[in-house]
Amino acid sequence: MMTLPRPTFTASQALGAVLMAGYVLMLALNLPGHMSYDSLAQLHEGRMDVRETWGPALYAWILGFFDDISPGTGLYVAASGFLVTGSLLSFRRLRRQVSWASVILAALLLLTPTFLIYQGVVWKDVLFANLALAGFACLAQAARAWDEPRRPWWALVGALLAFAVAAQVRQNGLVAPVFGALALAWVAYGRGWRSSLAWGLGGLVLTLLASSLMGVLAQPAQAGPDAANARGLRIIAHYDIIGAAAAKPTLPLEEIRAFSPHAEQEIRHRAVALYTPERIDYVAQDPDIGLVLWGLPDEVVFSQWRSIVRHQPGAYLKHRWEVFRWVAATPKIDSCLPIFVGVSGPENLTTALQIPPITEPSDRALYNYGSWFLDTPLFSHITFGLIALVCAGVLLWRREAADVVIAALLLSALAFAGSFTLISIACDYRYLYFVDLAAAAGLLYLALDPPYGRLRRRFR
Incomplete structure (x- = not known):
């Protein structure tokens, strides 16, 4: 049979x-x-x-x-x-x-x-x-x-x-x-x-x-030219000015003072008291501060921001490092909206x-x-960032055609995370979701056909 x-x-x-x-x-x-x-x-x-x-x-x-x-x-x-x-x-x-x-x-x-x-x-x-x-x-x-x-x-x-x-x-x-x-x-x-x-x-x-x-x-x-990016940059500038003033209480705010001494005092005392590197929202919740900040002309705000970056880099970098640490390391993850389910929003x-x-x-x-x-390490951008870095290194060492592309995926995720050193305004976990997803995908790709044989031959 x-x-x-x-x-x-x-x-x-x-x-x-x-x-x-x-x-x-x-x-x-x-x-x-x-x-x-x-x-x-x-x-x-x-x-x-x-x-x-x-x-x-x-x-x-x-x-x-x-x-x-x-x-x-x-x-x-x-x-x-x-x-x-x-x-x-x-x-x-x-x-x-x-x-x-x-x-x-x-x-x-x-x-x-x-x-x-x-x-x-x-x-x-x-x-x-x-x-x-x-x-x-x-x-x-x-x-x-x-x-x-x-x-x-x-x-x-x-x-x-x-x-x-x-x-x-x-x-x-x-x-x-x-x-x-x-x-x-x-x-x-x-x-x-x-x-x-x-x-x-x-x-x-x-x-x-x-x-x-x-x-x-x-x-x-009917909306006209898109001003979203310009508004976003203006919000970042607000946060940087307040953050630098919080990092260095004696920080000069000459451009803003020249335009409005009242605005300078509101920023130096009222806004700084509400500042935290965790997120900008606490400052934004004070409507009076919002009126003061948005009442300043663009040229005044960005001139003040450039002056801080050029002449007070220590204060600027101290603020920016703390903000990045919050979004990348999420030291108090419960404050960084790690999980969201359901539907929630204003009634209108x-x-x-x-x-x-x-x-x-x-x-x-x-x-x-x-x-x-x-x-746990499974809810940490640092964990996934390290996985991405190691996987990218192994793939670039093996260096087959598709390997280099997947390594580029992983490195782009790390570079994406790095860009938040300049633009982050909150520590929401979702902002660096790309790092987690890319690292998981890179690890799975490497696991498809692990380079065990090559490693044994390399170190024999």
Whole structure:
């Protein structure tokens, strides 16, 4: 009697099943999505085609696009989450083999708040991280097929679109396409430095042009020129002036004093008393301080800010270091909004959107589950940053085509975190979510085909 071969279930298939199961579980636990004030405000902008906040116009447009298809944010959460799942699924094509260790690692990672909870929150920080990961995943596929007879245009176009949207969705998201361009330049270097320069620089220019066009088209016609970035810079300048004055009580504020001695005294005494490197919100909650700060002309505020940076760098750097320490290390994580579930926001927005502010029992159970991870290494940007650094080092040592692209993903996440030394105004955990997601993705990629053999040969 002929014996039929027994079907085999490969590690690659098992990894695909685990990733899809994790995606379905995330949707089951989180749909139609968790929404804070920021989420509600930008959904309202997208649905009504208006401009009311200084959040990215393209993000509001994206929420509005999915809302037109299916009211609410359920379809958006499903699409955003699949950017991550699809990217991780595509990693299997980048390696010659898939280890069973990667299957176990994937199952564990998908049960952490990084994937299980954050992917269900309607925040631009999450979408930016997902888009950046998708961009590098597409670029890695292009690197894998670079020397094949047919150029991998589909992967290159996918990377361009993902990076272009990412650069608009997060104000400092430009770091992702910059590192993507560097990785593309390295991939093309095999055909000479001219080819490397053309592909790297050309890819970056095309991405920035596409991103700028998206930003313009997403702006509501009646809203006029987008002033979001200018307003954001003005808020950072306010925080830096107050923070430097708090760091050095004798700090001169000559430009502001020359325009308004009253404003100088309000900043020096009233605003400084409310200052904390944890977040700007405490100062912003005093309406009188807000009237004083926004009553100053732009030229006065930015002239004072430049004067502090140039002539009082110690005070400026002391303030900036403390603010960065809060956002990167989250010394009191409960103060940094580590977990958000349910729907919460002002009544005018929830009423206009017909989305009731509510926290379901299932939301509370999810919050309780996430709280188990607080004060552990699995809820620490420092932990994920170190993982990203080590994985990037190993990948650059192995230095295969796709390895360099994934290393660029990890380094871009670290550079993204570094940019907050200059722009951070609060310690909200979500701001550096890209670091956590990139590190987890890089670790999974490395686990697919660990370089055990090379390491043994290297140190034998």
